[in-house]
Amino acid sequence: MKLIRVLPVLMVFVLLSALLQVTKASEPQVQVPSLGQVYKEYFPIGAAVNSRTLLTHRDLIKKHFGSVTAENEMKFDHIQPFEGVYTFDRADEIVDFARENDLMVRGHTLVWHNQAPAWVFKGDNGEPVSRAVLLHRMKEHIHAVVGRYKGAVYAWDVVNEAVSDREGFLRADSPWYKILGEDYIAKAFEYAHEADPEAKLFYNDYNAVNPDKRDKIYKLLKSLLDRGVPVHGIGIQAHWDIYGPSLADIEAAIKKYASLGLEVQITELDVSLFAWGDKSSFTEPPQEFLEKQARRYRELFELFRKHSDVITGVTFWGIADDSTWKDDFPVKGRNDWPLLFDDNHQPKKCFWEIVNFD
């Protein structure tokens, strides 16, 4: 084909595509504000990340969050799967990422009945270890982990979920409790404080705003403080849903814990579309539920802002709905949509509800 014949066609094409660019650029672009920036004067906003989401959700993490928590990578089974064998690589990656991007790091978690390897509690012949051996193992572990991240991790969930949801004070199914008795909690805080005297030390739990459990947690914290144990804050996990808990219960708990002079952090926030105990499921989230969720997030953040004098951090347990532990909990394999960003990493209605306020 001769150039002379093609040229006009080519010119028209070039012109048309240029025109298209101009119209595209003049379309109003919705600016997505940074969540962290919006909340700058209230408290740092964090997210739980893992080795995978550090890559797949990198842009959202960098844009919106000022703090990160390792979802699993700092738990006992990840860090010391066999006695004396420390595997810090994945936790290091998260801490390095935070350093490069100027993010704070919350450490999660040192002493917990879950995701702690069986070897910790057993002797050579499978028998339960003595109190002395277990205390030694606890101390070694805490010193190794807290010591490694000294100056990088500003706050630790030292003890996770020690208080019972049922009758009784402490949960009796914890191997820490079975072998060490009540004072395993105080010991954990003391070892963590030795390893990093600057770190803020938290007790972290779920159902922490339920009045019965709240009173037990309060009693625990008060007795630790009365004995001079170095505890600085309470982590309210906040795995909540569109129906509850009530704002009144949440507010009462914040006030009660703060009355002890402790910092209050929301450490694992997500808002499920399902009520606790509901086993139903959807393949797509119904619009009306997403709207309920948006209203709930708005009310929650109104309350958090109101108490920003005592709330020193709010962390989401994940970043976007395509990667959330709620897809498997409490109903294995069921989808849930508990976070601020959708499966395609776009801001949901709940995002807009918490960034638009006056």
Ligand code: HAH
């Ligand atoms: C939290 N437990 C844990 O603190 C966190 O480490 C984990 O990744 C997810 C949730 C919440 C919980 C649970 O594990 C069992 C029953 C109720 C709530």
